[in-house]
Amino acid sequence: MQLLSVQNLCKNYDKFRLKDVSFSLDAGYIMGFIGPNGAGKTTTLKAMMGLVKKDGGRVFVMGRDFDEHEMDLKQHIGFSLGGVDYYAKIPLRRITSVVRRFYASWDDEAYRRYIRRFELDEDKRPTELSGGMRVKYALALALSHNARLLLLAEPTSGLDPVARDDLLELFQELIEDGERSILFSTHITSDLEKCADYITYIENGRIVESRARDELLAAYRVVKGTPEQYSAVSPRLISAKKHAFGFTGLMRTEDVRPEDGLAAEAPALEDIMIYHARKENGNEEPAV
Amino acid sequence: MKNLLYKELALVVHPMFYLVPLTGALLLIPQWPYFVAMMYFFFITVPNVFQTARTANDIGFTVMLPVRKRDVVKARLYNVVFLEQVQIAVAAPFAARNNALYPEGNFLLDAGIAFFGLTFAMYGLFNLVFLPMFYKTAYKLGVPIIAAICACVLFAGAAETIALIVPGAAAVLDGIGPQALARQLPVLAAGIALFVLLSWLAYRVSARRFERVDL
Numbered sequence: 464m465q466l467l468s469v470q471n472l473c474k475n476y477d478k479f480r481l482k483d484v485s486f487s488l489d490a491g492y493i494m495g496f497i498g499p500n501g502a503g504k505t506t507t508l509k510a511m512m513g514l515v516k517k518d519g520g521r522v523f524v525m526g527r528d529f530d531e532h533e534m535d536l537k538q539h540i541g542f543s544l545g546g547v548d549y550y551a552k553i554p555l556r557r558i559t560s561v562v563r564r565f566y567a568s569w570d571d572e573a574y575r576r577y578i579r580r581f582e583l584d585e586d587k588r589p590t591e592l593s594g595g596m597r598v599k600y601a602l603a604l605a606l607s608h609n610a611r612l613l614l615l616a617e618p619t620s621g622l623d624p625v626a627r628d629d630l631l632e633l634f635q636e637l638i639e640d641g642e643r644s645i646l647f648s649t650h651i652t653s654d655l656e657k658c659a660d661y662i663t664y665i666e667n668g669r670i671v672e673s674r675a676r677d678e679l680l681a682a683y684r685v686v687k688g689t690p691e692q693y694s695a696v697s698p699r700l701i702s703a704k705k706h707a708f709g710f711t712g713l714m715r716t717e718d719v720r721p722e723d724g725l726a727a728e729a730p731a732l733e734d735i736m737i738y739h740a741r742k743e744n745g746n747e748e749p750a751v
Numbered sequence: 752m753k754n755l756l757y758k759e760l761a762l763v764v765h766p767m768f769y770l771v772p773l774t775g776a777l778l779l780i781p782q783w784p785y786f787v788a789m790m791y792f793f794f795i796t797v798p799n800v801f802q803t804a805r806t807a808n809d810i811g812f813t814v815m816l817p818v819r820k821r822d823v824v825k826a827r828l829y830n831v832v833f834l835e836q837v838q839i840a841v842a843a844p845f846a847a848r849n850n851a852l853y854p855e856g857n858f859l860l861d862a863g864i865a866f867f868g869l870t871f872a873m874y875g876l877f878n879l880v881f882l883p884m885f886y887k888t889a890y891k892l893g894v895p896i897i898a899a900i901c902a903c904v905l906f907a908g909a910a911e912t913i914a915l916i917v918p919g920a921a922a923v924l925d926g927i928g929p930q931a932l933a934r935q936l937p938v939l940a941a942g943i944a945l946f947v948l949l950s951w952l953a954y955r956v957s958a959r960r961f962e963r964v965d966l
Binding site: 476509512513514515516533534537538540542543544548549550551552553557558560561562564565566 | 754757758761762807808809811812814815816817818819820962963965966
């Protein structure tokens with residue numbers, strides 16, 4: 464079942480535009496939403512949830528138009544813009560006492576369970592929690608109303624590797640029953656190598672790729688060659704970095720030809736992101 | 752509505768601001784402009800409540816809840832209207848005491864029934880000027896609060912002046928005692944009606960403006 468479908472989302476700012484952002488996510492999967500800083504990840508999430516007024520496009524959650532059924536659909540969505548960044552001086556207990564009232568399907572037992580599991584102290588205030596704990600509190604709130612779709616902006620940024628790993632494991636666990644899906648934005652590509660089933664890559668307000676992670680990785684090759692080989696293959700390169708001994712670049716797998724004699728290897732997500740970003744910036748020459 | 756108001760009272764309004772309505776005790780001062788006692792609400796409570804909410808990122812919190820964006824505005828409107836009513840409710844017994852203490856009346860408007868009608872109208876005017884101006888940005892507080900206070904001071908000044916110089920106006924706006932009650936009740940009713948109408952209008956315009964704010 465398709466839990467989320469975003470169709471041709473547009474938003475115009477003076478100096479930035481989201482252009483026809485479209486992607487979809489089925490139940491039971493994790494989608495990583497990646498892109499450089501300022502590429503439009505958080506703006507997309509905000510526009511999806513109506514925090515930013517969209518200039519075009521539609522969003523469907525559980526097959527229903529979000530704008531028409533906003534109140535109802537939000538009961539099934541857990542949304543967090545990077546952990547708890549509100550009411551820093553109010554004890555968690557009081558914040559929860561407010562949040563629970565708004566959800567018809569609030570499950571107090573589940574809430575207690577997550578609070579224990581995350582070792583959260585309800586008498587503490589958000590300001591006394593570490594970054595990781597704040598994200599966990601936001602997750603505990605989202606999970607206690609049985610959210611089917613979790614939309615999380617940068618949940619892992621600012622966390623240490625141990626906390627990140629822990630969180631990613633939790634994500635995996637959450638989707639196991641095939642009911643929930645998670646869409647989370649990040650610029651830490653190694654997070655996605657650990658747990659994402661799908662990757663949506665946004666660059667300068669435009670979706671460059673949105674597909675299964677392995678499919679995405681298989682679609683590109685990092686190629687290395689000598690300076691002499693560069694001119695022959697450069698039209699087929701997404702972008703490249705030149706150095707004293709030749710160049711390293713990114714190429715679509717179907718563009719790699721054996722007769723070029725280039726060394727080709729599987730890319731990491733980071734490579735795909737970096738070389739696409741270089742293309743966007745029109746900066747193919749070394750920065751030094 | 753219950754949940755939105757609960758959110759405001761549990762998180763946004765510091766308990767200290769429930770003491771502000773005690774400024775209603777100023778109605779015990781003899782020979783005084785009684786509107787001032789009712790103005791402490793927007794001298795003290797409103798700027799502090801909005802400032803607290805802004806600092807605590809209340810908007811960020813509220814939009815995470817399963818509510819519409821305009822419910823951010825609605826919650827705050829409920830809050831303001833609730834506190835305005837508390838301010839009036841607490842002032843009422845002091846007004847009764849005032850009437851008993853000073854049967855000769857006040858040189859300006861008496862703290863009678865019509866005075867409360869005018870207070871309702873003044874609060875309605877405050878809501879109408881302040882909320883739509885504030886929710887244009889949902890951030891900038893200074894100019895909207897100053898503009899709304901100026902509007903209210905002008906309104907109160909005009910009411911006092913009209914009662915003093917317009918013949919016949921004092922008969923419906925001023926005076927205490929049983930015979931004043933019948934003449935002034937329509938003023939109270941009109942004040943309440945105006946308060947409801949202006950507050951509703953304030954919400955409509957504010958919500959529309961807030962929908963356009965990119966959070």
